[in-house]
Amino acid sequence: MQYAELQIFTADTELSDILVAELAEYPFESFVQEPASLTAYIPAGSLSACRPAVEALLDRYGARERRFVLSEERDWNAAxxxxxxxxxxxxxxxxxxxxxxxxxxxxxxxxxxxxxxxGTGHHATTCLMAGLTADMGVAGRRGLDLGSGTGVLAILAVKCGAAHVDAVDTDEWAERNCRENAAANGVADRVDSLLGDIGRVAGRRYGFVLANINRNVLVACMPAMAEALVPGGLLALSGFLEQDVPLVVGKAMEAGLKHRETRVREGWAALLLTKGGEAPGVEEL
Structure with missing residues (x-):
């Protein structure tokens, strides 16, 4: 598959983080943040449909030093x-x-x-979610990893004692990679990699749900995620900035969830919520 690169030249790390969150709502598949630039990768065939909206977004944030380039075909595995x-x-x-x-x-x-x-774990949100997954008490529970990417969180949950995890992603490459990674970690019998959105597991009930996506998708899926939880079930969320915590918590409360904990890292946030949870706490990382 050939990719296009959106190269944004900025040394403003806060702006770079905001742009990652905003661009994740489009078909960009991965991001590389460096001290003076941000590079976002998108399948070349997906660029034309969203380019006008992306250009307008970048203009709105004043990110005018940018360019789109077509990546050379390369051995992505080796790179x-x-x-x-x-x-x-x-x-x-x-x-x-x-x-x-x-x-x-x-x-x-x-x-x-x-x-x-x-979802290699380098991004602050994946690190936050990994810590929450290890701490929240998944042992013996069945879980859902929504927007699973490489399957890092689903695999980690099983290694932390989860009985079984459904890993769901809308991207075919991610679904295949998750399946490969589950096998490489020796947990293929306890991680099911599924192609689709939350509708793919409609009617199933889980003791915990992990979702590291983006703010708008999380808000849209909040009622369905709440419905998927059994009473006392746990919901861990990330993929949004610290400034968006009140919005996401508000939508969770509307869906009948209770806020238990907030963690923050490098301007990004993660939440732990529950059906019938306890009072919130805050931890600054």
């Missing part, structure tokens, strides 16, 4: 492998590629095969 470094989460979780050394004893690790699917 990914060359640039991928293991991700350490709070000294207790490690996300690595197969060519990296095994993790130290006592560290929960997730192996990610080189593909273009989003």
């Amino acid at each position: 990914w492998e060359a640039g991928f470094t293991p991700v350490e989460v709070e000294g207790r979780i490690r996300i690595r590629a197969p060519h990296h050394d095994p993790s130290p004893e006592g560290v929960t690790e997730v192996i990610v095969l080189p593909r273009m699917a989003f």
Whole structure:
């Protein structure tokens, strides 16, 4: 598959984070944030339909130093492998590629095969969600990973004791990569990789739901996610900025959920909610 690159030249890390959140609502599949630039990758065939809206979005944020370029056909696996470094989460979780050394004893690790699917763990939201997944109490529960990407969170949940996780994503590449990663981690019998949106699992009930997507999709799916939870079920959300916490919490409360905890990292936020939960807490990372 050939990709187009949107290169945005900015040293403003806050603006870069905001643009990642905004652009994630379009068919961009991955992002690379560097000190002086942000590069967003989109399948070349998907660009023309959304380019006018993306251009208007960038103008609105004053991101005028930018360009679209067509990526050369390349071995994405080799490029990914060359640039991928293991991700350490709070000294207790490690996300690595197969060519990296095994993790130290006592560290929960997730192996990610080189593909273009989003969710390698490098982004602050994935780190936040990984920490929540390890802490929220998934052992023995059946879960849903909505917008699963590479399947990092679904695999981690199983390694934290979850009985079974349905991993759902609308992207065919992500669905295949999640399936491969589950096999590479030895949990293929406990992670089902499914192609589709939340409607793909309509009628199923879960003890926990993980969703690291973007604000608008989370808000739109909130009633369905709440409905999918059993009484006392847990919902962990991320993919939005700290400034959007009141909006997301408000929509969750409208859906009958209770706010238990907020975590913040590098301007991004993650929430833990429950059906019949307890009073909220705040942790600054």
